[in-house]
Amino acid sequence: MNPESGPDTAERTPSSSMDDDAFDSPAPLADDRRLNTERVLPSRSNAQIAVASEAIGGPVGLHAAVGRSRHWTPLRVVFLLALIALGLSWYGKAGCLQQKPAHPADQSASAGQDAGKQLNWNNQRQYYGLCYSDVIAFYDSQRLTIADLRNGTMPYRTYWFAQNAAGEQVGPRQYVSQPVLVGAFMYVAAKATQGWQALVDGTPIPKQLDVVTFFNISALLLALLWLLAVWATMMTDRRRIWIGALMACSPLLLIHAFTAYEVIPVAMLALAMMCWAHRREVLAGLFLGLAASAALYPLLLVPVLAVVCFRNRRMHDFWAAIACAVIAWLTVNLPLLISYPQGTTAFYRDWWQRVPQPDSLYNLVIKATGWAPSTSLVNALALILLVAVICGVVYLAARVPAPMPGRIDPVAPAQLMFLLVAGYLLVGKEWNPQSSLWLVPLAVLAIPHARLLLAWMVIDALVWVPRMTLFLDPGRKWLPEEWFLVAVAVRAIFVLVLCGVVIRDLLIERAPAAPAVTGPIYAGATG
Structure with a gap:
């Protein structure tokens, strides 16, 4: 069956209008004789796809029963x-999930540090490796870590202040700067991370960085x-x-x-x-x-x-x-x-x-x-x-x-x-x-x-x-x-x-x- 057929019954038109007795079939006719006569077939309407389809038998035939496949729909x-x-x-993002031993004096890590390990974002790896992701960076910057959750952090309720080089709090209050549905998604993922890390703690399952799990x-x-x-x-x-x-x-x-x-x-x-x-x-x-x-x-x-x-x-x-x-x-x-x-x-x-x-x-x-x-x-x-x-x-x-x-x-x-x-x-x-x-x-x-x-x-x-x-x-x-x-x-x-x-x-x-x-x-x- 050509993969351009499909199971969408709502799109099929019955072929029972034809007089079955008018044809001499070498085998009994199938019970399902519905055909989708309206579907656009790429292997017949697009020249490039038609050529590419030769690898799997060529374009779908003129008399193919389109719309009946139960397998490769x-x-x-x-x-x-x-x-x-x-x-x-x-x-492509996995390069930004690699970890290394944490060093207290190392200030180049930008997210994720626990149990003596941290993300290997040294020397701007996330940029020259083209693997930067807000999903990774937000875990720390938006206060979604397990330590923050234990302290009662919740998006839109919790705020924090930026810090200067001396560690002093500066600027106005900062909140999770995302729409509500995105903030809820991040919070659910953070709570799931907390639950998973607690589940694997003390088990033979390898435990990874919290930010990687997130x-x-x-x-x-x-x-x-x-x-x-x-x-x-x-x-x-x-x-x-x-x-x-x-x-x-x-x-x-x-x-x-x-x-x-x-x-x-x-x-x-x-x-x-x-x-x-x-x-x-x-x-x-x-x-x-x-x-x-x-x-x-x-x-x-x-x-x-x-x-x-x-x-x-x-x-x-x-x-x-x-x-x-x-x-x-x-x-x-x-x-x-x-x-x-x-x-x-x-x-x-x-x-x-x-x-x-x-x-x-x-x-x-x-x-x-x-x-x-x-x-x-x-x-x-x-x-x-x-x-x-x-x-x-x-x-x-x-x-x-x-x-x-x-x-x-x-x-x-x-x-x-x-x-x-x-x-x-x-x-x-x-x-x-x-x-x-x-x-x-x-x-x-x-x-x-x-x-x-x-x-x-x-x-x-x-x-x-x-x-x-x-x-x-x-x-x-x-x-x-x-x-x-x-x-x-x-x-x-x-x-x-x-x-x-x-x-x-x-x-x-x-x-x-x-x-x-x-x-x-x-x-x-x-x-």
Whole structure:
């Protein structure tokens, strides 16, 4: 059975309409005679995949029974690819998990020290080894160690002060500067680390550094969330179910799966879009509220759903989803906002007070012109440009002609969301390398051009190399800063090209994909 077949019964159409007596079969016909006639088959629609498929027997045959496999289904194949990619991503961070004997006089270790051992981050190993991860660094810097937990530390409730070279406390109070859902994730991983270390203490099981256990537990949970995001993305457009393969093998995943906690909002937003595609407005609102509790960018889905519902006369569905999103967000955030308002709002205050980051286009302008804007000016400019991006996307959606009877509405949530998130990154004052993961599921849904997507992902992933150079001491730098600025500019140009492709696809009227628009398979396109 060719692996392009799958078990999705909702996508199959019965072949029983044919007169079985009209055919002389050499063997009894199978009991299951359903066929999926709508699925896009990559080995027949993509020249490169068609050539690559020769290694496993060639493209799927014209008379292949697509949709019946019980073994190598598309979902299982893509999950296997994703697990391999996640394993390679973990291996890429393993260089920062090596340990060495601790020396009290050694001040170069930046995280994790217990039982006479410490992480080997000497001589800026985490930067020249390209293995730096916020997950590792946050264990110590965000007060998540076992010693802190024993002292009653809890995110958003506990605060601390920075220390100068003399060990004196300086500056304002510092809190966990992460959205609530991310802070809760970190706290759960820290408590699991405490429990695991206590469990293996005194047993033959080798005991590793607390921070290593914390990273491994976090990586396991993030990997499960990424698999959930892949599944949700595949189910959003089941006619193009193989798009999950590009998401599972993305070069960005290889570099940034465990760089920070971006997988959490990606998974929640993917679930929200899947539920919306299958007309589950309440669940879509629930996951949207959770996504907004893990990052700011998922809020851009609100104008997207408003446009799609207005075009399709589904405003009652829009208000139902938004009401559920607000309830979900308040359920997660309100208890902490009431109990610890200073700690809970620290993430938003820090974001507002942050200067333009090296990855932003503002930094390019500053470096090129010598411009020295204030933080308030950059904040105002970023907000004005973001509003302009939202208005532009709404105007674009309004310009797209309404579909003729029997045709799919060309305005899909994934396309509009891709444009808005890309605009958010382009006009924002920070674009961390791992933030590009936000675009991956949206891009594979919105852009049906695998080579173009793969080229962008490779370029975007390579930005990590000159980015790490910025933190190295002058004697260790292997690239000048100009290489990083060029990489940022090239990445921005590639994203603009992708936006142009999406806009072109929206404005070009498409031929009908089927005589009638029915069933959940088309829900992703109709919104």
